[in-house]
Amino acid sequence: MPRAPQTLDAETVRSWCAGALAALGRERAEIDAINVYPVADGDTGTNLYLTVESAARAVDAADRAADVAEIIRIMAHGALLGARGNSGTILSQLLRGMAVVLAEGADGDHLARALANAAGQARQAVAHPVEGTLLTVADAAAGACAAGGDLVTVAERAYEGARAALDATPGQLDALRRAGVVDAGGAGLVAVLGALLETLTGEAPDRPAEPAPHHHPPLGTDCAAGTGPAYEVIYLLEADDQAVDRLRGRLDELGESLVVVGGDGLWNVHVHVDDAGAAVEAGVEAGRPYRIRVTHFESRPEPAERAVVAVLPGEGLAGLCTEAGATTLVARPGETPTAAELTEAIRRAHAREIVLLPNDTELREIAAEAAEHARREGIRVALIPTRAAVQGIAALAVHEPERRFDEDVVAMTAAAGATRYAELGVAARQSFTSAGVCQAGDVLGLIEGDVAVIGRDLTATAVTVLDRMLSAGGELVTVVVAADTPDDLADTLERHVRTTYLAVDTTVYHAGEGAPPLLIGVE
Structure with missing residues (x-):
């Protein structure tokens, strides 16, 4: 048996983070099944898993030369960014509280102090602490190892203290006693502390007894009072x-x-x-x-048969697609959505079949990773490689969930593929483009991703781009304007199409904040 470490190092923290994610992955369904407080919505295990998954992503991306203080800080920050639900949010604060002390030292005594600081910080973060919850289990873990000792001894005492406190939670909270279960958030913390102990010793600790089965009341019901916020x-x-x-x-x-x-x-x-x-x-x-x-x-429904998940630039365009039935993720300027965020949007759609519309060339690989992750969770996902929001709008317009999945995907793919797209932006600096040299402040008209027109005036450039696109024919022009685009631009383009191309219809959408000044689609 390998000798147990006397201090935490960066590699041990990395292993603990991965082990905690694996443990919550194994116990996720069981923890979801006993979730009755504060709301019996059956997602505590999932929320804890997603919180630690965010922490694990941050740790995986960290510099391999980072020391233990930096790694535990990164782990806590990742959990903060991805915290889900009541228990996930508290767990992120527990990790933050530990990080503060472990930055000073990483032996057994510091671990004991870190757990005490974590429990105190978590309790302060909750407006109205309730006993018989994750907070109680965290307090017990800290109290059990308060005397300090070597690293393994402290971890063992913390784990055993947490287990004992978890077993006692039904006697402290009526909602748990009536359901005949222990606290779900506390069970998640025991799994995380068990992963720490296993990382240090190389041996999996004895798990708590398997929780009794529980049948949830209707979602939205507060187990303690019969009513609760919506x-x-x-x-x-x-x-x-x-x-x-x-x-x-x-x-x-x-x-x-x-x-x-x-x-x-x-x-x-x-x-x-x-x-x-x-x-x-x-x-x-x-x-x-x-x-x-x-x-x-x-309103959390039973899983629908099929849903569309779309990435959109701007809140207004996302709202429009939401009204059309899609689950949306807003891509903000300078912030590329991650595969994890796309996977979470797929989960949020709550459907057995998903049509995924990334609406951006740069998102194709990220979307493919998210789709593969969702497939491993048993969700059927079809990725349509839409390269612009107007292609996504065209695909969504022909979406019919009553059709067979494959037929629906083919129809949506054909609609997206038949839509040529353009975008107008403003050059930030001098650069060479496929249309010549542009200067800072020039208006750039990009057709199918390549700079085709360089101008000084937004409206004149937009008209030129539109004419070039319609020179190849078209039946419908889609114009998407951002919140800071001149009010009369859409009207000018619509009037230009009506007077110059008599058989072409025009539709105008407002993308809201954060979108490019102008998007054009021609079908």
Whole structure:
């Protein structure tokens, strides 16, 4: 048997992170099945898994030369960025609390102090702590190893303390006692601590007894009281400490299950509310919220047979496609969606069959990775390699979920392929293009991804690009304008098509913030 390490090093933390993800992957379904508090929505195991998956991605991408302090910080930051649900958000704060102490040292005594700091930080992050939950299990883990010792001893005591506390949770919380289960979030923490112990010793610890089966009440039902807020709202927030303090007070008035974790200007906010819009507006008042996720507890359906997932530039265009029935992911300027974010959007669509529209040439490989990940989870995914949002709109327009899957995919692929696309942008600097040399501030007209027109005026360049596209024929022009595009541009183009190309129809969409100034599609 290999000698147990006396201190944590970077490689051990990497192994722990991978082991925690594997453990939660194995126990995900069991933990989901016992999730009755604070809302019996059967997703605690999934949320914990996705949170640690985000941490593992960050660790995998870290420099191999990073030391233990940096790796544990990266692990905690990754969990913060990807935290899901009540338990996932608290777990990210536990990791952050550990990282602060382990940056000072990584022996057994520091691990004991790290667990104590983690438990304290997590409890402070929850607006109204409840006993019999993940917080109680974290406290017990820290208390069991408070005396310190060598690394393995501390890890063993923490794990055993957490297990004992988990077994006692039904006696502390009526919702658990009535359902005959232990706390789901606490069970997830035991799995994470068990992975740490296995990493240090090379031997898997004894697992807690398998939880009793449980039949959930209808989604949206609060097990403790019979009623509860309708929405779960989660977002990342860039804001200072004072603004976050005010935000906590406002969200505490609006709802329950409030958890705000993070620091140093970046926070993860989680709350259950009846007014989701007010919760988001409170975030806007505090700073810059993004990656906003709103889930309606009572409307989580049984998996649909088929859904469309589309990546769109701009909130307005995403809203339009959402109204058409698609699950959307907004690609913000300078931020390329990751495979994990696309995979999460596929899961969020909650369907057995998915048609994936990346709508960007640069997203093709990322979309293929997400599709493969979803297939391993048993979801049938067809990737249509749409290269622009207007191709995605064309594909969505002919989508018919009543058709056979293959027939639907063929029809959508044909519609996308029959749509030529163009985009107008503004040059940031002098450069050589396929249409000649452009200067900073020039308007660039790109057709099928290549610069075809260089101009000084947005409207004149748009008309030139449109004429070039229609010279090859067309029946329908789709114009997509961004929020900061001149108001009269779409009207000018529509009037130009109507007077110059009598048999061609025009449709105008508004992409909202963050989209290119102008997108054109010709079918």
